[in-house]
Amino acid sequence: MDDHFSRRDLIKGLALFSLAIPTVGLLSTSCVQTTGREDKNTTEAHTYYTLPPLPYPYNALEPYIDSETLKIHHDKHHAGYVKKLNNALRKLEEARNYGNYAEVKFWTKEVSYNGSGHLLHSLYWESMSPNGGREPRGQLKEKIDENFGGISNFKKQFTAVANSVEGSGWGVLAYEPLGDKLIILQAEKHQDLAIWGAVPLLVCDVWEHAYYLKYQNRRIEYIKNFFNVINWETASKKYKLLRGEKKPETGT
Ligand code: MN
Numbered sequence: 001m002d003d004h005f006s007r008r009d010l011i012k013g014l015a016l017f018s019l020a021i022p023t024v025g026l027l028s029t030s031c032v033q034t035t036g037r038e039d040k041n042t043t044e045a046h047t048y049y050t051l052p053p054l055p056y057p058y059n060a061l062e063p064y065i066d067s068e069t070l071k072i073h074h075d076k077h078h079a080g081y082v083k084k085l086n087n088a089l090r091k092l093e094e095a096r097n098y099g100n101y102a103e104v105k106f107w108t109k110e111v112s113y114n115g116s117g118h119l120l121h122s123l124y125w126e127s128m129s130p131n132g133g134r135e136p137r138g139q140l141k142e143k144i145d146e147n148f149g150g151i152s153n154f155k156k157q158f159t160a161v162a163n164s165v166e167g168s169g170w171g172v173l174a175y176e177p178l179g180d181k182l183i184i185l186q187a188e189k190h191q192d193l194a195i196w197g198a199v200p201l202l203v204c205d206v207w208e209h210a211y212y213l214k215y216q217n218r219r220i221e222y223i224k225n226f227f228n229v230i231n232w233e234t235a236s237k238k239y240k241l242l243r244g245e246k247k248p249e250t251g252t
Contacts, residue, residue, distance in 0.1 A: 048089045049115075051082045052122055060130040064225040066214045074125070077209055081117035081190075088114060116190035120170055120203050127202045129231035136232040140201075140239045147182045155227060158184050158204070162223050168207040171223070173235065174198040175242050199242055202235040 054074050059067040088110035095101050135151055136144055148154040154173075161184050162171025170187040176198040186193050187203075204226050211222035 045090050046086070046093065048086050049082050049118055051079050052125070055125055056130055061128055061229050064228045065128065069209075069211065069213045072213075073205075073209060074121075077207075078118070078121040081114045081121065084110060085114035085118050112191045113189060116187075116194075120172075120187065120190055120200065121205070123200055123203050124205050126234045127204070127231055128226070128229040129233070130229070132229040132231040133227065134232060136236060138236055138240075139243065140232065140236040143182050143239070154184075159220070159223050159227075161186055162204050162206050163220050165206050169193075170206060171204040172200050173202040174200045175239060177242070199238070201238045202230070202232075 051074075054070070058071045058074075061070060088107045091107040092104065092111070095104055095107070135141070141151070144151055144154050148157060158171055158173065165171065165186045166188060168189060169192075170190070172185040172187055174183055174185055174195070175181075176183050176195060178197060182201075183195070183198060185195065185198065204223060206219060206223070211219060215222040
């Protein structure tokens with residue numbers, strides 16, 4: 001049974017995919033907050049999620065990611081997703097309170113779009129580091145070798161995938177627990193083209209707002225420079241957490 005993926009592991013993997021991810025350590029706990037108040041005009045309104053601080057200064061990823069882009073991206077774009085996610089959840093709370101579900105479809109879509117935007121941006125900041133740009137090591141490297149035939153092949157595929165995203169979206173390295181595999185996915189917008197249960201480990205934002213000030217229409221150049229700041233340490237920790245430490249069976 002050691003080589004087979006157990007049902008318990010699958011359930012664990014699926015649970016980790018949910019927006020509860022921050023609560024189990026895959027993302028900073030500062031991304032989520034279950035109580036609190038945000039809007040002075042609606043004193044009872046919940047703040048469900050909060051914007052995590054950037055893990056480094058705005059200019060830390062220069063010259064590959066410019067300071068102005070990083071500031072606008074985090075402080076305006078990411079903040080906007082968090083605000084809209086909280087708003088949508090409040091609207092659904094109102095719907096429950098008043099028993100009025102006429103607009104539930106719209107607000108549920110808003111939760112998916114903005115919730116996925118919040119999750120992916122939180123992971124994007126962690127996918128880069130001023131000390132990044134190195135090669136993966138350990139368990140994650142072994143899995144990349146197994147699933148992609150080496151880091152060079154991985155980089156080529158990831159670059160091609162991210163570069164060919166239609167419109168706005170993401171390149172995503174994810175762990176897919178059902179097949180026990182790493183996969184490279186595209187996300188259109190933030191939420192489309194995902195596989196249920198696959199957990200993002202490392203992401204590259206290819207919305208124009210992520211690169212246009214510095215790179216204009218040269219998305220490929222931005223993606224190639226993303227590899228100069230890529231943070232494999234975070235991805236490795238997330239992968240190890242998902243796979244769990246190999247422990248001898250206790251029989252109980
Ligand atoms: Mn973005």
